[in-house]
Structure formats: C-alpha cells, structure tokens
Amino acid sequence: MTPAPAPGRVPATVVSVLAVGMLVVCLCLDLVNEPADRARSSMGWGTFSALAGVIAVGTAAPVLWRHPRHPVAWVLAGTGLLWSLDGLCESYSAYAMAQTPVLPLAGFAVWVVAQLGAFLLVGLPTVLVLYPNGRLMKGAWGTVSVLVIAMACALPSLLLFAPMSIVGNEEPLPMDTGMPELPLPEDVFFTLLRVARVVTLLAMPLAVAVLFARHRRADDRERKQIRWLVWAAVVCLVMAGLGAVLQNGWVVSIALVVALSVTGVSIAIGILDPDLGDVDALMGGTIVWATVAGLVIALDLVLVATLDALLGDRLDQRDATLILLLVAVTIYAPVRGWISGVVHRALVGRRGDRYEVVAALAARLEEAGDVRDQLPALATEVASAFKLDFVQVEVFGHGGGAIAATYGERPRDTREVPIRYGEEEVGRLELPARGVRSMLSKRDQALLFDIVRQAAMAVRSARLAADLQVSREQLVLAREEDRRRIRRDLHDGLGPVLGGVAMRLDAAGNALDRDPETTRRLVAQSRQDVTDALADVRRLVQGLRPPALDDLGLLAALDQQAERLSSADLAVDVAAEDLGPLSAAVEVAAYRIASEALTNAVRHAGARRASVRLVGNSHALLVEVSDDGAGIAADVVAGVGLRSIRERAAELGGRTEITCPDGGGTRVRAWLPTAPTPDLEETT
Numbered sequence: 297m298t299p300a301p302a303p304g305r306v307p308a309t310v311v312s313v314l315a316v317g318m319l320v321v322c323l324c325l326d327l328v329n330e331p332a333d334r335a336r337s338s339m340g341w342g343t344f345s346a347l348a349g350v351i352a353v354g355t356a357a358p359v360l361w362r363h364p365r366h367p368v369a370w371v372l373a374g375t376g377l378l379w380s381l382d383g384l385c386e387s388y389s390a391y392a393m394a395q396t397p398v399l400p401l402a403g404f405a406v407w408v409v410a411q412l413g414a415f416l417l418v419g420l421p422t423v424l425v426l427y428p429n430g431r432l433m434k435g436a437w438g439t440v441s442v443l444v445i446a447m448a449c450a451l452p453s454l455l456l457f458a459p460m461s462i463v464g465n466e467e468p469l470p471m472d473t474g475m476p477e478l479p480l481p482e483d484v485f486f487t488l489l490r491v492a493r494v495v496t497l498l499a500m501p502l503a504v505a506v507l508f509a510r511h512r513r514a515d516d517r518e519r520k521q522i523r524w525l526v527w528a529a530v531v532c533l534v535m536a537g538l539g540a541v542l543q544n545g546w547v548v549s550i551a552l553v554v555a556l557s558v559t560g561v562s563i564a565i566g567i568l569d570p571d572l573g574d575v576d577a578l579m580g581g582t583i584v585w586a587t588v589a590g591l592v593i594a595l596d597l598v599l600v601a602t603l604d605a606l607l608g609d610r611l612d613q614r615d616a617t618l619i620l621l622l623v624a625v626t627i628y629a630p631v632r633g634w635i636s637g638v639v640h641r642a643l644v645g646r647r648g649d650r651y652e653v654v655a656a657l658a659a660r661l662e663e664a665g666d667v668r669d670q671l672p673a674l675a676t677e678v679a680s681a682f683k684l685d686f687v688q689v690e691v692f693g694h695g696g697g698a699i700a701a702t703y704g705e706r707p708r709d710t711r712e713v714p715i716r717y718g719e720e721e722v723g724r725l726e727l728p729a730r731g732v733r734s735m736l737s738k739r740d741q742a743l744l745f746d747i748v749r750q751a752a753m754a755v756r757s758a759r760l761a762a763d764l765q766v767s768r769e770q771l772v773l774a775r776e777e778d779r780r781r782i783r784r785d786l787h788d789g790l791g792p793v794l795g796g797v798a799m800r801l802d803a804a805g806n807a808l809d810r811d812p813e814t815t816r817r818l819v820a821q822s823r824q825d826v827t828d829a830l831a832d833v834r835r836l837v838q839g840l841r842p843p844a845l846d847d848l849g850l851l852a853a854l855d856q857q858a859e860r861l862s863s864a865d866l867a868v869d870v871a872a873e874d875l876g877p878l879s880a881a882v883e884v885a886a887y888r889i890a891s892e893a894l895t896n897a898v899r900h901a902g903a904r905r906a907s908v909r910l911v912g913n914s915h916a917l918l919v920e921v922s923d924d925g926a927g928i929a930a931d932v933v934a935g936v937g938l939r940s941i942r943e944r945a946a947e948l949g950g951r952t953e954i955t956c957p958d959g960g961g962t963r964v965r966a967w968l969p970t971a972p973t974p975d976l977e978e979t980t
Contacts, residue, residue, distance in 0.1 A: 342386035407460075433510055433513075444499050688701070801819070874911065
C-alpha cells in the first residue's frame, strides 16, 4: 500500500505547479505578442512578474513542506501566486486586445493588472509584522500590527472599485471590464486616493517599527532570524538605488526579481535554518560591495563629465572606456579593503580578524601579571573585539570567594559563558543577552571560546602562582608550628623530667652512706622517670617520621600496620609492584594515607576484607586501599580522615580519588609524584 504524502507536500506542490504553469503561459504569450501590440495596450512583459511569483512560491514551498500551517509561508505563497496571476493577465491582455474581435476575459485581465495588482505589495508589511513565528505580537504592538495590515490594504481596496479612467488609462478600452465601480465624482475619488496613498505609505515604517520591537524582545534564535530579513532589506535598498540610477526598464525588472528572490530566500532560511551561514558577515559584505560600487560609478561619472568638458569630441568611446576601466581597477582594491574594515568594525567590532583579537589579548595579559590586573584587561579586550557595551569577568577562588572585573554598565538581561580549564570551571564571562552586537555566529562563538581558553590559561597560571605563594606561607607556618610544638614538648615534658632525675640522683648520692634504702628508692624513681622520658622521645620521633619506615622500609612497615589492624573479622593483604627508590616525603605520605584508609575500614566500614596495593613507575606512586564494607553514603560529609588523605596527597602535588564501586565497598586511590617537575628554562 502506497503511504500517504506528508501533510505539507500537497499544498507546497499545488502552489508550485500553479505558479510554474502561469509562468510558462506568460512566456508563450510574450513570445507571440508583437512589440507594437504591447505598446498599444500599454502592457509590458508579464513574464517578469510571473517569474517573481515563481520565486516567491519557490521560497515558500520548503517552509510549507516542513510547516504546512505557517502563516508567513502562506502569505509569501499567496503573494507569489498574485504576482504570477498579474503577469499572466498582463501578457494575456496585450495578446487579447490585439485580436479582432477582442478575446473574452480581456477586460478582466486589464482590471487585474491595473486594480487588483495594487495588492502585490501588501504581502511585504504583512510578512514584517508576522515574521518569524507567524504570530502577531502581544499587547500594544499587536494592535499596531493589525493597524499596519489594515493601512497596507487601504489604497488597494479603494482601487478595486475606482473607475478605469481614474486608475490611469486615459484612452477608453475596446471592451468593458465588467467589474463594479463606486458611483462617486472624480474629484472625490482623487481626494480619497490621495488620503489612501498616504495611509498605505505609512504602513511600511510602522511595520519596520513592529519588527524592531520584536527584535528587542526576541531570544537569540529569533534575533538571528530577523537578521536574515534585515540583510534582505539591505539588498532591496541596493536594488532600488540601482534601478533609480540607471532608469532602464530591463534593469528595473531584473532588480525587482533579485530583490524578491533575496527576500524570499532570506525568509525561508530564517524560518528553517537561521544558522545556515554567517548573516553578519553577509550583511557586511553586501554593504561593502554596494558602497564600493556606488563610489566607483560616481567617480566614473565625474571623470567622464570632466574629460568630456576638457576634450570634447577628441575623446571617443573607446578611450573613455579604457580610462574608466583603469580608474576602476586602480581604486577598487584599496577602497574595498578600507570600507570593508570600517563597515565590519562598525557592525561587529574586530571579531572578523581572529588573529588580531587573540594577539591583542595575549599582549594585554602579558602586560598585566597579577590576576587582579588580568581580569580588567580581559573584560576590556572582549568588549573591544566584539563591540559590546558590557562585559564582566569573574574568577572563582579555592575558598569559595571570587574576583570580578566589569566593563560598561550592566544591562537588564545578560548571559553567562563559563571559563574552563580542563574539567574545572575557573570562572565565567557575563555578556549582554540582547542587542544586535550580542548576536554570536558560529564563527564568533569559536573566537570567543579561543579567547576564553587563552584567558583560562592566564587565570589558571595566576591562580597557581597565588596558590604557590599561599603554599609557601603555609609551609613556613607549619614548620614554625612544628618547631614550637617540639620546643614546648621538650620544655614542658622532657626538660622537667630530666631536671627531676638530676635532683634525685644528687639526693641519692648524698644519702648513699647514711641511708642506703632511701638511695635505692631515689634511684628507682629516677630510672622510671628516664624510662618515661624515653617513651616521650619515641613519641616525638614517631610524630616526625614513623620509625618503622627507617627500621623496616615502606612495604614491611605497612605489613606491620596491617597485622596490627587485622583480626578474626578482618583480613588485610598488602602487595607492591615496582616500588623502586622513594623519597622520604613520599614514603611518609604513602604510609599515612594507607594507614588512615585501613583505620577507616576498621572503624566505619564494617569490612571483612581489605587490601593495600602499591604500584610505582618513573613518575608517580599509586597507593590503593580497597575494602568490601558498607561504602560511603552520598550525603556523608567528609571527615577528618578523608580530608587528611586529600591534604597529604595535595602537599606533594598529587591527587586522590575516593569511590564506591557497584559491587560495594570503598576504594581509595592516591597518586603521589615521585619525580620533580622539570624546570621549563632548563629543558628549553
């Protein structure tokens, strides 16, 4: 069974076939019509109007194919069919009035061209108030939109019922149009037509105002859609200027076809895929081309007039053509380059030259060494490159704070672009969410991301420098705190004990001859005090570095710790691969991390089995402790033990990973660097 066609294919196919059919008939009639017959009937080539209609329908068909009920597509298709009908009636009326007798429907065809044809331009303001989503705006602007459509129909509606003599045909037609006319005096009709003409002309600026208001309220996608229509308006202005300057019938017709084609294509692209191309670059190129062409033509006209006044008949057409070509070739390239730079900078800033933007940012960041100086430089450079009125750069601190720099005044609506370094978000850019220059094409977004990456590297470097300074200060403070603690322990603990021992030994020496019993008691107390002092010394030494590491080595020390924590309910295994020589700091960190992880497994996990695995290579030592216990709940806040594990790894420039596998339990991994980071200057 043949599947039914898609809902949008039937209307798109029907209107396309009608438009193409009328174009074919127009072309046949125009080829048959004699020039004298066209001149007598005051009719031109209807093929141009029919071609404009086919173009309008052709651009509406893809939209109808995908969105069968889209109002803008139907307005465009209806306007195209009306253009095709107007061209058909123009060609047919010239042919019909040249026959004897006049062919049927000739009067109706003339009426369509002279009076119904006034509705040809009603579609433009209607599209402006409906584009891009096909709905009128809400509120007061919705009322203005309805008024625009009514005003656009004022003059065409009045012309429908005007006498043919008033419309423009001074000579009587050889047949009756058969259409109704209002029985009003001619002076009244002329007055009404003047008023209706003014009202209809005012519809266009109001429609543009509605489109501007819609642009201000639109989101990013709708703004980009409207930009396509603005580009079409620029092309239409260029075509109108070209027709006004050259004033040639064929040129005017071609310019009209080009303008309608560009308008229809831009509407279709805006509705279907506004990201198809860089509309800002397209608009800038169009303005540049039109400006350069206008300057070259104006200069040629001035030059021709000057040479004609100076040389007169001595300057023939061949010489004038060569001179004009030479002038055009000489000035075109430099003028185009200069105007292109001016137009693009005026429209979108320096974003068109990616190398210049990135180089300027690098120079600014190089001049500003501190992160507090780099942020204003970054904000200023982004605002300058993209010609934005507001930019805010914010960098996050490790402690939860943030540093921000702002360029310009904050608008009502903004959007944020994250600044990432790898997987870490180190800050964010805040840009205007509305306005013409806030529109970012794919090329602009790529440039912005290049800037953000470069800024992220600079911010990351500045943060690392600040973190390094903080780490140095913390190391100094920690060293002084350790010295203070050792001094306090020696002064308050070991010092008094040894002083007491010395006093007791003196007393024992004095009582040795006369009271041997007292002497033995004092010596026994001194021996106990010395034993306690030795225990305190061992405690101090173990706090500095576990003695087992020096006595047994890392692997044996961990075996000893595993035996100490093992029980009937918990079995602990220790394994190592390719340890190699390790620094004292790495040994202590690995021992402390493994011991803390095993202690957590014993105290909190309720595990029955735990394992410690050490894997070394030329760059780092992996310490992995896993158990089959209860794991760590997602809502549990890290305690002192887990924080201690992370801090010990971070002190050496390493990292940690604490996970709960799907099978249960907890796995703690710590990577500890075993080789120093090479100095960049030495390796260069």
